[in-house]
Amino acid sequence: MNSRDGLWFALVVGVAAALLFVDLGSSEFRTWDEALYGRLARNALEHQSYLYAVDDDGSYFRRFSKPPLTLWLTVASFKAFGMSVTALRVPFALGMLGTVAAAFAWGKRIGGTSVAVAWGLGLAL
Numbered sequence: 266m267n268s269r270d271g272l273w274f275a276l277v278v279g280v281a282a283a284l285l286f287v288d289l290g291s292s293e294f295r296t297w298d299e300a301l302y303g304r305l306a307r308n309a310l311e312h313q314s315y316l317y318a319v320d321d322d323g324s325y326f327r328r329f330s331k332p333p334l335t336l337w338l339t340v341a342s343f344k345a346f347g348m349s350v351t352a353l354r355v356p357f358a359l360g361m362l363g364t365v366a367a368a369f370a371w372g373k374r375i376g377g378t379s380v381a382v383a384w385g386l387g388l389a390l
Contacts, residue, residue, distance in 0.1 A: 266373070273382050274369055281365040281389035285358040290351030303353045305329055306339035315340065365389050 266274070294300070305318045305326060312319050318329035318336060329336075338356035346352035368388045372381035 270373065270378055270381075273378055274366075274385075277369050277382055277385035277389065278362065278366055280386060281362055284389055285361055289354050289358060290349060294350055299350070299353055301329065302335065302339050303348075303350075306336055306343055306353075307348065309336055309340050310343060 308319045308321060308323070308326075309315050312323040314323060315337060316333060318326040318333075320326045335356075339353060342352045342355045346355065365385050365388050369381045369385035372384035
């Protein structure tokens with residue numbers, strides 16, 4: 266990647282980061298997914314159980330069908346930033362930022378800088 270492409274990449278990732286992280290914790294709480302991820306991460310911290318999701322009493326929670334990485338990242342965010350809606354959303358915002366970067370890279374390979382910028386910004390917006 267040359268310096269011109271690097272500037273475009275920085276611009277696209279910067280726009281995506283601004284869209285994702287400005288007021289990250291201020292929008293409305295999503296009651297199903299966010300409540301579930303937050304509660305299970307909190308239970309994991311409380312019971313020191315990180316291999317699978319646990320209920321409030323530390324028992325296996327059968328209704329959580331995601332792999333444990335989601336739980337681990339949310340727990341890490343809670344440890345780093347404290348228990349908050351913002352901390353709950355940080356891992357998912359970082360994942361989206363990575364997806365925008367991947368879209369830029371694929372676009373660059375497939376159709377050059379203009380396609381990369383279009384794909385990255387299109388996904389971000």
